Amino acid sequence: MYSFTEENYLKAIYKLQEQSDVSINTNAIALSIQTKAASVTDMIKKLSDKKLLKYEKYKGVELTKEGKRVALETVRKHRLWETFLHSKLNFTWDAVHDVAEQLEHIQSAELIDKLDEFLGFPTHDPHGDPIPGRNGEIQQSNFILLSEFKVGEKGIISGVVNHSSLFLKHLEKNQLTLGRKIKITEASAFDLSMQIVLDDKNTQQLSHEVARNILVKKTK
Amino acid sequence: MYSFTEENYLKAIYKLQEQSDVSINTNAIALSIQTKAASVTDMIKKLSDKKLLKYEKYKGVELTKEGKRVALETVRKHRLWETFLHSKLNFTWDAVHDVAEQLEHIQSAELIDKLDEFLGFPTHDPHGDPIPGRNGEIQQSNFILLSEFKVGEKGIISGVVNHSSLFLKHLEKNQLTLGRKIKITEASAFDLSMQIVLDDKNTQQLSHEVARNILVKKTK
């Protein structure tokens, strides 16, 4: 249907749009997709011709309904594959993304439906990101940044903001993985670091930099 | 490493070489890969420059060691994916090939090793074809054409010669699937058709056309 490259552009634009909500400019796309602004302009024209986005010279772009549909489908495929790699093939959560970047472009509706079923219709990927449904429905999760938590509050680690391999490996090493129960025991007004207890036993000190990249589902 | 297209050419040449053993000519490749002879000549030159095959103008091609290595790796990936699709995702055996044609080009050694392990190191794909090992070792199977069997002989259905969807669906419908026990009860000298018994109960009449496309492992 749509090419490897087209899917990547649409996905990148979708993610930028998700964050900022205004129309997306050329440089932002170039940065996110690791290419040059001139290449982006070229591709944008083609996608506009195909009615996948609305483009006005010098004004940036906005996805059409169909463009958004393709983007969401690609995100769905990406996250389902990440889930497969992690939960079935035992890839670590920092290794799944690169392979999923390739797998997300395999063209087969049957494959994705069957993979979804095989995985038990997961709702979130190994990083806690929601997996869009067949029709692009994406369930809004009420996760809160750990850095927003107050002393005494509790929750379950449910996602990450930073997806870099370096950060994910750091979390893994400190057992700060999805599903872990976490409770804030101290918070420093000076450097915004926190003391936490994991699963009611393991006490740790977290820097603000770490805390502001962890998403937690609040519990009582 | 090597592109989608390069892998496809190498795989196609490998399969032709496997069958005929002489050097492979342009038209045969064009036919097998569904392209034009002129395109084949272009690509052959590139593969020759990269030392993946030996090419003499007007004389055909032969894979080098490295060319064969890449071909076998691609075959390995293809057959492992087919096995995954069939045994884990419940694809029918006539539907796996097309999707595997895409999946075989995913670049990740870790992925293939882990998939292999996840599948329990299978030795044969859903069509009975052997799966090359990590180092390209391919185990020679001693399957015999059903059409060669004599009355009274027994065996286990273990593979197919014809891989077309039409043929595979026909076999499926008649329960002539891999692993089934089969015994020849009659053979017609006139049209070479056979009467067989499946799993000691189901009696069927098979045309020569069907029998000569089924591979059976002989048992006593």
Place this chain on the structure above:
DNA sequence: AATAATTTTTAGACAAGTCTAAATTATTTT
């Protein structure tokens, strides 16, 4: 409002892969 700085687009080129039509080379037939 004019100038400077930044962003975006255009112009022109390149790589991979494919194609048609024409030219070569090899093989078969006479």
Place this chain on the structure above:
DNA sequence: AAAATAATTTAGACTTGTCTAAAAATTATT
């Protein structure tokens, strides 16, 4: 051995996607 036929290669063009350098438009600064 020449002529006819078949196979293969070359020439030149096209598509997708990318890039650099230069031009044009927009935004920020004075």
